[in-house]
Amino acid sequence: MKKVDILTRVEGEGKIWIDLKDGKVKDVILNIYEAPRFIEGLLKGKSYEVIPHITARICGICPVAYQMSGVQAVEDAFGISVSPEVEKLRKLFYYGEWIQSHGIHVFFLHLPDFYGKSSIFEIAKEDRDLLINGLKIKNIGGKIIEIIGGRVSHPVSAAAGGFTKYPEEKELKELIPDIQEAVDLSIYFLKKFSKFRFPDGNIEGLQFVSLFKENEYPILNGDIISDKGLKLSKDEFDSIFLEFQAPYSTAKKCRIKGKEKYVVGPISRFNNNYEKLSQTALKVSKEIGLKPFEKNSFKTILIRLIEIIHSLEKSVEIIKSYKKPDEKINIRTKRSAGTGISEAPRGILWHKYSFDEDGKILEANIVPPTSQNQDAMEDTVKNYLNRISVGDINKMVFEAEKIIRNFDPCISCATHFLKIDRDLKKCRIF
């Protein structure tokens, strides 16, 4: 017996298939039918300069992540390093995106599940302040991106070598009062939401993979680590994380050495880097009793709020010490290849390019977080459904959808790379 449903409150279009045998869930399949857009194929033959603009269009919710992994890959290829000031501004840009993207997920996509409502619009009919204050938090992230990049979705100023224009100190400093208000609101919501009832949606038997930096909670770059002792550099990514095709499907998945399943995203960052959270973020996590090792996917709503608080606090730090960089973008192309990795809101995002001597793209390979999390989503749904053992298939689908949302999948992102399709019977998906 199988059931197909349309996933709602996720970015992009997908379905879940639940395969039942003797009342037990035998298999769960996340089926993605979002139309492919072939971004990697379209990049070939174009100049390295289009990378931040074209790859941003993969995702309207995390374009900064694509821009940052992309420009760092170009810089790696051409042997360019940027100043610490530029690096700091990039982090601020990226914190803006974590705040904005997590804000969307926490309030608009995830929260209705805890209220038993269809949408935040429904919640707002009874509690208008929640919507207004949730928007305030989300929007301050957007405002940071806008000042640095001109607009929230697909900002225009990011480039290999720096930014085409740097913001004035004054513009950034004016944001501080609103950022501080957002910190207070986020702490209020964190405490309020920590009292929700969290079902046991544990992620079992998987490695938790994130970036690692010696003295900071990773965001812009770093090495790759797991809770099971894995450690490698960004250049080794494609020799360890192997994409493979299961014999029964054409869906490409990604596993450590082609075998071990893993999960990326806020829950992995949190577990692997907890002590490096900003002061307030760490303090409030301790207050609500949230600490490693957290495996419950339902609690990611709290982890995202903690990462919002961390990002807000770090943003203030960067703004207070901001000095407008004066460097000009100066690129010399050569025949070469490079990689870039960063922590997108949903987890590690890896880019690899090779270029000819004029900087034209020969090959592009992008591995977004959501395609890496396919196993984690399917396994967690299966374990959860068997644990709660509800007999009714409609109820099962309803619960399965909640687990999928815990991972904040961005199907629009995944589609361009997921070698999508799992041929269940005659179901041929794009």
Add this chain to the structure above:
Amino acid sequence: MRIGVFKFASCDGCQIAFFDMSDKLLDLGFQIDYFIEAQSTNRFNEFDLSFVEGSISTPEQENLIKKIREKSKKLITIGACADSGGIQSIRNFMDFKEVLSSVYPNPDYIKTLEKSKPVSDYVNVDLEIRGCPINPHQLYEVVVSLYLGKTPYLPEYPLCLECKRKGNPCVLVLGKPCLGSVIKAGCGALCPSFNAGCYGCYGPVEKPNLDSLKEIFRERGLGDLYEKILTSFNGYNRVYRERYEKG
């Protein structure tokens, strides 16, 4: 008023604008009947206003957009994908089989149309909101105007006017490839304000002087104008296509 928000091939970046104005929509008493990304209960009945994000690029989407049209009093496309075919329409100018097999190891399983096309290639569109992504202020202008029964005001003039208004030095004169003189205004001349040439997110004005700009690009060694447009977000827009067909 009953609203539907629909998504086809796209990045989700335009429909997010509805999140930002959700508070105002509730104030105005709009009923959001269909919006898969925002709510788990959705109704596909009759819509006063349907907003469509994304390009049509699979056979299923072709059928669905026709159904949406039948059920909607007004159909508004939002963003470059729905208006022009989007960045994914670059494939319309390439060898499709090659693109397909460079991304998918088993291209046989991929069911997709050879071309990514604008919504207006399939059904009648009442209004286009341009941009990649759209400007949320323009969306709000459209929603409120239609609510009040007046014609929304969206600029028809080229981006250059926004630059002049902001006092930006002309980046084309400064040697950067800028499409601003043939592109619709609406973003606030963002790229030139950030020392870069406009790359055409808002698509062409109704009668762009492409030949003249092509000549300027050639004279200044800024590359081929058509190549620049083709590899951009509105390359498959009707206005450009008519021009390419002339040769």
